[in-house]
Amino acid sequence: MAWSSSLKSLLTVFVFTSLTVSSVESYECTVYPCVISPCAVCTATKGCFNEIQRFGTPSSPTDGIFKQKGCVADSNTCSSLTISATLGNQQTFTYVNSCCTTDKCNEADLTLPAPSSTPNGVECPACYNDKANLCSSVTTLKCTGAEKRCIEVTGAGVGTSNSVIYGKGCATENSCGVEMTVFGNMKIKTSCSSPVSNHGNPTAKFVSSFLIFLLPLKFLL
Known part of the structure; x- marks a missing residue:
């Protein structure tokens, strides 16, 4: 009787596992850069990623663009991300990654x-x-838009690349503490620090003016 119950339990587990595995949805993702035309496809279960990066200056908005598409590896998590930074010499970096299923x-x-x-x-x-x-x-750089953190970036080439970069400037909050490979062959690390100042911040100006107004009153009381 006990043996029969064990067989039934094993059969139940096998059927449940088979149904679970077969229920995992798979789909095709476009692969880019294209090796052949039309672009090849890969099969994914964790998502398709679509990535674009741009590094350059405001005067050359179409230069330094890098695109990449493919399947999210089974060991990774599919997530979307947008970050941007402006370094010295008006060098700008924008990164957008979109994930879909x-x-x-x-x-x-x-x-x-x-x-x-x-x-x-x-x-x-x-x-x-x-x-x-x-x-x-x-x-000293005056930050704009959503770039409200001061960032430090170090980068080194991977593989046969011996390129290096170093920069400081303004960045979005989610640019801080990032380690990633950009443009296919440059691994960068970032860290953020407090701003040099908040000149131009309406709240900071109001507090400063209010304190200056109160100072003479202290001597009159």
Whole structure:
């Protein structure tokens, strides 16, 4: 009797496992860069990723664009992310990654968000060097838009690449504490620090003016 019950339990487990495995949805994702035309596809169960990066200056908005598409590895988590940073010499970096889970949902190219020119009151030390991991001189940069954190970026080439970059400037909050490979062969690390100042911040100006107004009253009382 006990043996019969054990067989039934094993059969139940086998059927449940088979149903679970067979219920995992798979779909095709577009692969880019294309090796052949039309672009090849891969089969995924964790999602399709669609990535675009741009590195350059405001005067060259179409230069330095890198696109990549494919299947999210089974060991990774599918997540969407948008980050941006402005370093010394007006070197800008924008990264957008989109994740989706339907057939060839990553086929269309992504569009990079337009940079903001509106000052946000934050100022950060800024520099940029693509020859060494340091800067000989540092200036002050007025941050704009959502870039409200001061960032430091170090980068080194992977594989056969011996490229290096180092920079400081303004960045979005989610740019802090990032380790990632950009442009296919450059591994970067980022860290953030407090802003140099909040000049131009309406709240900061109001508090400062209010304290100056109260100071003479202290001597009159």
